[in-house]
Amino acid sequence: MKVDLNCDMGEGFGRYTLGVDEALMGQITSANIACAWHAGDPLVMNQTVKRAKQWGVNVGAHPGHYDLQGFGRRVIELTPEEAELFVLYQLGALYAIAKANAVELVHVKPHGALYNQASANEALAHSVATAIARFSRNLILVGLAGSALIQAAKQVGLPVANEAFPDRAYNADGTLMPRNVPGTLITSVEAVAANAVRLVNEGVGGTPIDTLCVHSDTTHAVEMAQAVRNALLANGVTVERMRAY
Amino acid sequence: MKVDLNCDMGEGFGRYTLGVDEALMGQITSANIACAWHAGDPLVMNQTVKRAKQWGVNVGAHPGHYDLQGFGRRVIELTPEEAELFVLYQLGALYAIAKANAVELVHVKPHGALYNQASANEALAHSVATAIARFSRNLILVGLAGSALIQAAKQVGLPVANEAFPDRAYNADGTLMPRNVPGTLITSVEAVAANAVRLVNEGVGGTPIDTLCVHSDTTHAVEMAQAVRNALLANGVTVERMRAY
Amino acid sequence: MKVDLNCDMGEGFGRYTLGVDEALMGQITSANIACAWHAGDPLVMNQTVKRAKQWGVNVGAHPGHYDLQGFGRRVIELTPEEAELFVLYQLGALYAIAKANAVELVHVKPHGALYNQASANEALAHSVATAIARFSRNLILVGLAGSALIQAAKQVGLPVANEAFPDRAYNADGTLMPRNVPGTLITSVEAVAANAVRLVNEGVGGTPIDTLCVHSDTTHAVEMAQAVRNALLANGVTVERMRAY
Amino acid sequence: MKVDLNCDMGEGFGRYTLGVDEALMGQITSANIACAWHAGDPLVMNQTVKRAKQWGVNVGAHPGHYDLQGFGRRVIELTPEEAELFVLYQLGALYAIAKANAVELVHVKPHGALYNQASANEALAHSVATAIARFSRNLILVGLAGSALIQAAKQVGLPVANEAFPDRAYNADGTLMPRNVPGTLITSVEAVAANAVRLVNEGVGGTPIDTLCVHSDTTHAVEMAQAVRNALLANGVTVERMRAY
Numbered sequence: 001m002k003v004d005l006n007c008d009m010g011e012g013f014g015r016y017t018l019g020v021d022e023a024l025m026g027q028i029t030s031a032n033i034a035c036a037w038h039a040g041d042p043l044v045m046n047q048t049v050k051r052a053k054q055w056g057v058n059v060g061a062h063p064g065h066y067d068l069q070g071f072g073r074r075v076i077e078l079t080p081e082e083a084e085l086f087v088l089y090q091l092g093a094l095y096a097i098a099k100a101n102a103v104e105l106v107h108v109k110p111h112g113a114l115y116n117q118a119s120a121n122e123a124l125a126h127s128v129a130t131a132i133a134r135f136s137r138n139l140i141l142v143g144l145a146g147s148a149l150i151q152a153a154k155q156v157g158l159p160v161a162n163e164a165f166p167d168r169a170y171n172a173d174g175t176l177m178p179r180n181v182p183g184t185l186i187t188s189v190e191a192v193a194a195n196a197v198r199l200v201n202e203g204v205g206g207t208p209i210d211t212l213c214v215h216s217d218t219t220h221a222v223e224m225a226q227a228v229r230n231a232l233l234a235n236g237v238t239v240e241r242m243r244a245y
Numbered sequence: 246m247k248v249d250l251n252c253d254m255g256e257g258f259g260r261y262t263l264g265v266d267e268a269l270m271g272q273i274t275s276a277n278i279a280c281a282w283h284a285g286d287p288l289v290m291n292q293t294v295k296r297a298k299q300w301g302v303n304v305g306a307h308p309g310h311y312d313l314q315g316f317g318r319r320v321i322e323l324t325p326e327e328a329e330l331f332v333l334y335q336l337g338a339l340y341a342i343a344k345a346n347a348v349e350l351v352h353v354k355p356h357g358a359l360y361n362q363a364s365a366n367e368a369l370a371h372s373v374a375t376a377i378a379r380f381s382r383n384l385i386l387v388g389l390a391g392s393a394l395i396q397a398a399k400q401v402g403l404p405v406a407n408e409a410f411p412d413r414a415y416n417a418d419g420t421l422m423p424r425n426v427p428g429t430l431i432t433s434v435e436a437v438a439a440n441a442v443r444l445v446n447e448g449v450g451g452t453p454i455d456t457l458c459v460h461s462d463t464t465h466a467v468e469m470a471q472a473v474r475n476a477l478l479a480n481g482v483t484v485e486r487m488r489a490y
Numbered sequence: 491m492k493v494d495l496n497c498d499m500g501e502g503f504g505r506y507t508l509g510v511d512e513a514l515m516g517q518i519t520s521a522n523i524a525c526a527w528h529a530g531d532p533l534v535m536n537q538t539v540k541r542a543k544q545w546g547v548n549v550g551a552h553p554g555h556y557d558l559q560g561f562g563r564r565v566i567e568l569t570p571e572e573a574e575l576f577v578l579y580q581l582g583a584l585y586a587i588a589k590a591n592a593v594e595l596v597h598v599k600p601h602g603a604l605y606n607q608a609s610a611n612e613a614l615a616h617s618v619a620t621a622i623a624r625f626s627r628n629l630i631l632v633g634l635a636g637s638a639l640i641q642a643a644k645q646v647g648l649p650v651a652n653e654a655f656p657d658r659a660y661n662a663d664g665t666l667m668p669r670n671v672p673g674t675l676i677t678s679v680e681a682v683a684a685n686a687v688r689l690v691n692e693g694v695g696g697t698p699i700d701t702l703c704v705h706s707d708t709t710h711a712v713e714m715a716q717a718v719r720n721a722l723l724a725n726g727v728t729v730e731r732m733r734a735y
Numbered sequence: 736m737k738v739d740l741n742c743d744m745g746e747g748f749g750r751y752t753l754g755v756d757e758a759l760m761g762q763i764t765s766a767n768i769a770c771a772w773h774a775g776d777p778l779v780m781n782q783t784v785k786r787a788k789q790w791g792v793n794v795g796a797h798p799g800h801y802d803l804q805g806f807g808r809r810v811i812e813l814t815p816e817e818a819e820l821f822v823l824y825q826l827g828a829l830y831a832i833a834k835a836n837a838v839e840l841v842h843v844k845p846h847g848a849l850y851n852q853a854s855a856n857e858a859l860a861h862s863v864a865t866a867i868a869r870f871s872r873n874l875i876l877v878g879l880a881g882s883a884l885i886q887a888a889k890q891v892g893l894p895v896a897n898e899a900f901p902d903r904a905y906n907a908d909g910t911l912m913p914r915n916v917p918g919t920l921i922t923s924v925e926a927v928a929a930n931a932v933r934l935v936n937e938g939v940g941g942t943p944i945d946t947l948c949v950h951s952d953t954t955h956a957v958e959m960a961q962a963v964r965n966a967l968l969a970n971g972v973t974v975e976r977m978r979a980y
Contacts, residue, residue, distance in 0.1 A: 015774070015806040016751035039750070041804050042330035066559065067566075068803075069776050071750040075567040076557075085287035085342065092341020093334045100333055100379035134345035260529070260561040261506035284505070286559050311804065312811075313558075314531050316505040320812040321802075532820035575777035578835055579828045586827020587820065590869035624835035 002238035003200050004161065004211035005229065006030035006142065008062055008111065010048035011039040011217065019216035021048060025055035027225040028214060029241040032109045032142070035090035038064030038072025039111075045097050053103050058241045060142065063090035064111030072112035073179070080127040083114075087131035095135075107161065107242060108132050109142035110149070118152075119144040119175070125152035133158050138244050146174050146207035159244040161210040162203075166195035166228060167218070174205030189224050193231035200237050211242055247483035248445050249406065249456035250474065251275035251387065253307055253356065255293035256284040256462065264461030270296055272470040273459060274486040275303035277354045277387070280335035283309030283317025284356075290342050298348050303486045305387065308335035309356030317357035318424070325372040328359075332376035340380075352406065352487060353377050354387035355394070363397075364389040364420070370397035378403050383489050391419050391452035404489040406455035407448075411440035411473060412463070419450030434469050438476035445482050456487055492728035493690045494651065494701035495719065496520040496632065498552055498601065500538035501529040501707060509706035515541055517715040518704060519731040520548035522599045522632070525580035528554030528562025529601075535587050543593050548731045550632065553580035554601030562602035563669070570617040573604075577621035585625075597651065597732060598622050599632035600639070608642075609634040609665065615642035623648050628734050636664050636697035649734040651700040652693075656685035656718060657708070664695030679714050683721035690727050701732055737973035738935050739896065739946035740964065741765035741877065743797055743846065745783030746774040746952065754951030756783060760790035762960040763949060764976040767844045767877070770825035773799030773807025774846075780832050788838050793976045795877065798825035799846030807847035808914070815862040818849075822866035830870075842896065842977060843867050844877035845884070853887075854879040854910070860887035868893050873979050881909050881942035894979040896945035897938075901930035901963060902953070909940030924959055928966035935972050946977055 010033040011018045018039070025031075031052045034040030040048075052059045063086065064072030078086065091108060098105055110118055110128055118125045125143075129152040132139050137157055143149030145162035153160045169177045169184040177184040186192055199209050214225040232239055255278040256263045263284070270276075276297040279285030285293075297304045308331065309317030323331065336353060343350055355363055355373055363370045370388075374397040377384050382402055388394030390407035398405045414422045414429040422429040431437055444454050459470040477484055500523040501508045508529070515521075521542045524530030530538075542549045553576065554562030568576065581598060588595055600608055600618055608615045615633075619642040622629050627647055633639030635652035643650045659667045659674040667674040676682055689699050704715040722729055745768040746753045753774070760766075766787040769775030775783075787794045798821065799807030813821065826843060833840055845853055845863055853860045860878075864887040867874050872892055878884030880897035888895045904912045904919040912919040921927055934944050949960040967974055 011750075013748075013751065014804040015746075016748065016753060018751060036334065042334040043327065045334070046330050067556075069556065069749040075565075077565040082288065085291050088341045088345055089281065089287040089290070089338045092337040092339065092344075094337065096333045096337020096340060096380050097330065099337075100376070131345070135341050256505075258503075258506065259559040260501075261503065261508060263506060312801075314504040314801065320810075322810040526824065532824040533817065535824070536820050572778065575781050575832065578831045579771065579777040579780070582827040582829065582831020582834075583824045584827065586823045586830060586870050589827075590823055590866070621835070625831050 001200060001236060002240045003209060003232060004029045004242035005214055005239055006032055006109065006163070006211045007214050007216050007225070008032045008034065009216055010034045010044050012044045013039055013041050013068065020221050021216050022051060023222045024216050024225050025051055025057055027222070027229050028057055029239060030058035030060055030107060030211065032060050032062035033094055034062050034064065034111065035094050037066045037090055038068060042097065045094060046101070049098050049101050049103055053101060058106040059098055059103050060105060060107035060109055061091045061094045062109055062111050063087045064114050072114065075113045075117060078124070080123050083124050083127035084131040087128050088135060091132065091135055105139060107140040107142050115144070116176070118149045119147035122148045122152065125149045129153045129156045129158055140242055140244050142211060144176065145204040145209055161242050162207050163211050163213055164199040164204050164209045165213050166199055167192045167215065167224070170204065174207070187219070189220060189227045192224055193227040196228040197231050197235045197237070200232065246445055246481060247485045248454060248477060249274045249487035250459055250470070250484055251277055251354065251408070251456050252459050252461050252470070253277045253279065254461055255279045255289050257289045258284055258286050258313065265466050266293060266461050267296060268467045269461050269470050270300035270302055272474050273302055274484060275305055275352060275456065277305050277307035278339055279307050279309065279356065280339050282311045282335055283313060287342065290339060291346070294343050294346050294348050298346060303351040304343055304348050305350060305352035305354055306336045306339045307354055307356050308332045309359050317359065320358045320362060323369070325368050328369050328372035329376040332373050333380060336377065336380055350384060352385040352387050360389070361421070363394045364392035367393045367397065370394045371400070374398045374401045374403055385487055385489050387456060389421065390449040390454055406487050407452050408456050408458055409444040409449050409454045410458050411444055412437045412460065412469070415449065419452070432464070434465060434472045437469055438472040441473040442476050442480045442482070445477065491690060491726060492730045493699060493722065494519045494732035495704055495729055496522055496599065496653070496701050497704050497706050497715070498522045498524065499706055500524045500534050502534045503529055503531050503558065510711050511538060511706050512541060513712045514706050514715050515545035515547055517712070517719050518547055519729060520550055520597060520701065522550050522552035523584055524552050524554065524601065525584050527556045527580055528558060532587065535584060536591070539588050539591050539593055543591060548596040549588055549593050550597035550599055551581045551584045551595060552599055552601050553577045554604050562604065565603050565607060568614070570613050573614050573617035574621040577618050578625060581622065581625055595629060597630040597632050605634070606666070608639045609637035612638045612642065615639045616645070619643045619646045619648055630732055630734050632701060634666065635694040635699055651732050652697050653701050653703055654689040654694050654699045655703050656689055657682045657705065657714070660694065664697070677709070679710060679717045682714055683717040686718040687721050687725045687727070690722065736935055736971060737975045738944060738967060739764045739977035740949055740960070740974055741767055741844065741898070741946045742949050742951050743767045743769065744951055745769045745779050747779045748774060748776050748803065755956050756951050757786060758957045759951050759960050760786055760792055762964050763792055764974060765793035765795055765842060765946065767795050767797035768829055769797050769799065769846065770829050772801045772825055773803060777832065780829060781836070784833050784836050784838055788836060793841040794833055794838050795840060795842035795844055796826045796829045797844055797846050798822045799849050807849065810848050810852060813859070815858050818859050818862035819866040822863050823870060826867065826870055840874060841979070842875040842877050850879070851911070853884045854882035857883045857887065860884045864888045864891045864893055875977055875979050877946060879911065880939040880944055896977050897942050898946050898948055899934040899939050899944045900948050901934055902927045902950065902959070905939065909942070922954070924955060924962045927959055928962040931963040932966050932970045932972070935967065
């Protein structure tokens with residue numbers, strides 16, 4: 001058994017910092033870097049790419065809605081064409097900053113509301129997947145395990161990584177409970193670590209898990225990531241960077 | 246004698262249109278496409294790339310200040326690091342949209358105040374040139390003939406295109422008169438066409454001209470571009486796409 | 491019988507112009523001025539206030555979603571608190587520019603998706619109405635005739651104006667057909683003028699109409715507004731500025 | 736002797752927090768609230784107004800450049816008309832949120848680069864002062880002691896508050912040393928407290944000081960503000976809210 005550990009990073013902006021990115025780099029294997037639409041800016045993107053390179057962590061694009069004030073968590077309705085081009089734009093922006101640092105992008109993971117909307121909406125999922133495939137068929141699309149996003153990626157010929165969230169409560173059908181439902185954000189370090197092991201062993205709704213998401217911006221973020229990693233290792237799970245196969 | 250004809254394009258935004266891009270595609274050889282910071286948006290960028298491809302026109306990036314309301318024409322002071330990363334970001338964004346359309350970028354031309362500031366400020370010019378060179382040493386940097394931008398590009402090993410503006414008045418030292426000086430914007434079609442021929446024949450301040458800028462957003466834009474093109478041809482100047490040598 | 495004629499105005503932005511505001515001022519009685527979130531900027535707001543003052547046209551705020559690229563027409567989900575404060579912010583911004591010109595605001599009409607969402611969503615309607623009432627109970631809330639927005643305004647003690655759109659197709663229940671439904675935008679000048687008279691005479695779904703919306707950004711906008719006005723006058727309807735009663 | 740203690744507040748944005756506003760409310764007498772152009776958003780503005788009201792602290796507008804990523808600290812060149820309307824827009828936005836909370840604005844203090852530019856540039860200073868005066872002649876303009884901003888305010892008939900910065904180094908002519916000069920930001924609590932007393936006793940360049948600025952976003956911000964306040968009180972200086980006379 002093996003799994004990738006991914007984390008949303010580069011979510012500071014200008015004068016604002018967010019998350020303990022530096023401290024988490026040693027725990028994770030893939031960094032999803034915000035592309036300045038819902039968080040991040042070109043300087044933060046550059047700094048985060050450099051850090052990931054230094055730590056041997058995969059670099060991926062984390063495109064989101066154009067909604068800095070809402071942190072990309074508000075539902076915004078886009079046409080398929082808009083979604084496709086908005087993802088391409090952000091992907092290219094990070095690509096250039098990575099290239100300038102001699103770093104190759106490995107994956108793309110949509111952020112927040114875009115991720116959630118595309119997990120359930122086939123047309124939107126298809127747009128996101130198409131954007132990535134038109135840019136490169138070597139980029140792994142990271143999506144909610146078993147979701148429309150994963151199906152769309154497979155249809156357009158992209159490698160995929162089925163993702164699970166050990167600190168979030170799931171509905172019976174394998175979808176995430178919304179953030180605003182009380183109790184959906186699990187804060188106990190022990191519970192999250194146990195969930196991580198269970199998710200890797202059992203999958204979600206019949207889908208095996210390729211990558212687990214840990215967070216850099218929560219209380220006890222470092223402790224949490226370490227506990228997840230240690231629990232995985234203690235249960236015979238290898239923590240290893242995702243790769244396109 | 247030969248010269249490239251470039252034009253700033255893709256300057257619409259959302260509900261707003263600007264310029265007669267379509268009508269000008271047959272007159273020019275290089276399109277500088279706005280990258281959504283001072284004008285343009287991902288949909289407009291995509292549409293403009295498609296048009297340029299269809300007409301066999303070079304596609305280049307036209308990065309500017311983050312100032313949509315000011316159309317990138319306000320002086321904004323940036324640190325060298327900011328300028329470098331802001332150019333990289335925009336360049337990558339257009340690169341991705343071009344790549345998705347199987348189009349390669351040929352050149353980069355900074356826009357408006359960024360162009361003017363970098364023409365005179367060596368540190369800023371170096372940042373802009375470095376951004377491009379870190380992305381690709383095959384991209385031609387288009388800059389004001391003989392300016393700091395051209396010098397910086399040469400220093401970092403980029404191919405360059407010395408640019409002149411047949412519809413703008415010049416100072417004796419080869420710099421452009423500011424837009425707000427009365428008379429600096431030449432509106433007579435005949436005068437502009439004659440300037441074009443003279444600029445190609447004589448250069449500016451001793452520097453031969455590689456590319457002339459025509460505009461898509463002025464009154465009589467199409468008539469003006471045609472007159473420039475016809476005057477060049479009538480005077481034995483070949484109008485030909487710029488290329489990296 | 492009497493009715494107000496309102497028009498969305500001040501929808502240019504920076505270098506971009508939109509609509510034939512000046513030409514329409516003589517036809518209408520109320521101008522809904524964009525507040526720089528979905529369209530407009532402080533300079534355009536100022537110019538539009540001055541024009542309205544000069545023509546004796548009512549000035550009202552036209553707040554929308556923070557979505558310039560989408561022109562405020564994309565559905566964006568907001569919390570009630572966000573909606574309330576976003577409306578207050580925009581309302582105050584226009585208030586200051588109007589006050590500096592010795593002009594008093596008469597009304598508030600939400601724009602685009604915010605208008606449509608608040609027409610159907612009671613919580614959102616309540617937030618919009620509350621924002622206005624907390625600022626001033628003399629401001630008329632202009633909303634879709636008989637909608638949740640009108641109900642909410644009455645509940646918080648605001649004067650209201652029931653609005654109808656002579657150039658849009660309606661569903662049987664008095665709601666507007668979405669813009670993307672073919673045929674929902676009526677472009678025949680005669681049909682629109684006839685609709686205007688009918689809407690004033692019959693109301694919509696049992697609700698009498700206080701104000702009709704004409705557009706400044708459509709083909710034949712001036713001709714259309716004149717035709718509407720003339721048809722109303724010819725049928726004995728007085729065209730008169732709305733007022734809080 | 737008496738002096739006001741002001742502090743820039745409400746500088747968070749969306750998901751981002753900045754400064755220890757709550758902890759400082761008990762130390763200061765005037766809060767300069769960011770208006771969502773260089774920092775802040777309508778929700779943060781509302782929260783900050785409520786806090787200031789609760790603590791009996793003056794509420795003032797803190798307009799800045801439209802430059803969230805640069806925190807309003809980048810020099811941006813504006814025309815006088817732009818500066819005037821940009822200040823009016825922001826002032827009105829805060830006015831509405833304050834009015835909805837039954838709070839009256841007492842003062843206006845430009846932020847960052849706008850403050851610095853207007854301190855030295857008479858035309859810009861005049862635009863800022865005119866914007867405020869057109870809105871209300873009861874608002875106190877807070878500006879660098881003895882600067883062009885203060886002169887302009889007096890010329891247009893506004894009450895003024897001459898401001899000094901106990902944690903910043905001054906040039907001999909009473910202007911602030913730029914932030915990027917090493918040593919210009921004084922970090923010793925004792926030195927800052929001593930400066931505060933000296934500035935009140937001696938003025939700056941012959942100008943008596945009406946208000947001292949303390950910061951909420953520096954290390955030891957609370958300790959610093961307390962030390963300043965205590966040093967003032969210990970030296971017989973009354974700390975009292977500024978008021979228009």
